[in-house]
Amino acid sequence: MYRVLGADGKEYGPINGEILRQWITDGRANAQTKVKGEGSPDWQLLASVPEFADVFTAAPGAPPPLTATPAAVKTSGMAIASLVLGILGLCGITALVGLVLGIVSLVKINRSGGRLSGQGLAIAGICVSGFMLFFSIPVMAAMLLPALAQAKQKAQRINCVNNMKQLGLAVRMYALNHNDQFPPAATWCDAIQGGTGSTKVFQCPTEPGRLSAYAFNAKLDGKKESEINPQTVLLFESDAGWNGSGGPGELEPHQHSSRSVNVALADGSVQSIPRSQLGTLRWDP
DSSP states (O other), X not given: OEEEEOTTSOEEEEEOHHHHHHHHHHTSOOTTOEEEETTOOSOEEGGGSGGGTTTOOSXXXXXOOOOOOOOOOEEOHHHHHHHHHHHTGGGSHHHHHHHHHHHHHHHHHHHTTTSEEOHHHHHHHHHHHHHHHHHHHHHHHHHHHHHHXXXXXHXXXXXXXXXXXXXHHHHHHHHHHTTTBOOOGGGHHHHHGGGTSOGGGGOOTTOTTOSOOEEEEXXXXXXXXXXXXXXXXXXXXXXXXXXXXXXGGGBOOOTTOSSEEEEEETTSOEEEXXXXXXXXXXXXX
16 A cells, blocks of 8 residues: 655555556656655655556656546536526416526535536526516416406306306295295295395395395296296396396396396296397296
8 A cells, every 4th residue: 555745745545556556547646756655654756666667667757746636517407497497487487487496506506515516507597587477477467367357257157147046946936835826026035035045145246235136027926837938037137126026128137247147937947148149038928
């Protein structure tokens, strides 16, 4: 085993003879390099060590600095991805991912001890991603608001349909308990209220301040269910108020749809009728 004194004044080793021969081949040591064998108190020239005498030529060269080979520095892939995603981040989602990757990569680069590079890329990725994310918020809001409005209208329309189904069922239950006769048109809300369970079913989500958002077909006043065509209008959207009744003139579409109107028929079903087809509705029993 040998210890080696480099041209930089630093000691290296201990290393075995095989490794030292490799250093000579690589140019990291030469005939003038000083070495000290294991157990030897003195330094001596490498060329004077019998084990390596056959390696050197007669003309010795100057010993090169003996330094450790530095590890290869890699550029952080996360830093690159952060910048790319930030540039592509106009839609918002990739910008958010780019911002997270930029922050994580910057932390890893700072903790790598020089093994990772790309600090500038990470910082650029954070800045670009942050800018794109901030810029995309209004764009995303503009895209989402119409969809949210449509979803809200759909939920209100479904709620309105469910309310009309409950009211239509309450009207038919009233007829079942009153010799097959539908309630009086002038007091139909009062007449069926006990069978609805709650007055909230008389309200449409778009008409929260109105006690009743539905009207009763006045032509069915006191009529027997067995005498009425099942496709006859029973209840319809209206602003006539509590116990409101009438015909096509009192029909007032609710705000949950600009294209159709909910109508409950005498058979208990509820249909959404396109506004252009309201003239086809049957009002006479």
